Amino acid sequence: MEQTLAYLRESLSNYTEEHQVSLQIYKKLEKKSYKSEGDFVRELDEQEIEFLNQVLPGEINHAMDAQDYNRVQELNEVYELLF
Template sequence: MDKTLGYLREILSNYTDKHAEGKLLYKKLIEGNYDSEETFVRNLNRKEVDFLNKILPDEIKYALAEQDKLRAYQLNEVYELLI
């Protein structure tokens, strides 16, 4: 799994308890054999895209607040693919 998908997996793990969509996306990411974030995004349905569009801006802001520019950049890569 590439680094970007690793960051995405990590943030999705925070949404598995209270969000059914987060749990499904986490499972999809873990069980899928995705070699890039582009491959992963191409396999998302509208509901999954909407969920990621909802959570990623806050996660990117959090990464920037923590001065983790690499993480923010990688998550932004996924966010841009969703648009």
């Protein structure tokens, strides 16, 4: 799995028990091997995109606070593709 999507999957694991959409996205990442973030984002539906738009800014800020700049960059790549 590409590193960017691995970071995303790890972030989503924090939400899977509380949010069905998170679990849905998580399962997509588990079941299919995407060649790129773009391939993954193209397969998201409206509800999944909206969920990621809500969650990713907080996850990126958390990574910034932890000074995990690699994670910041990788998660930001997915976030930018959502638009």
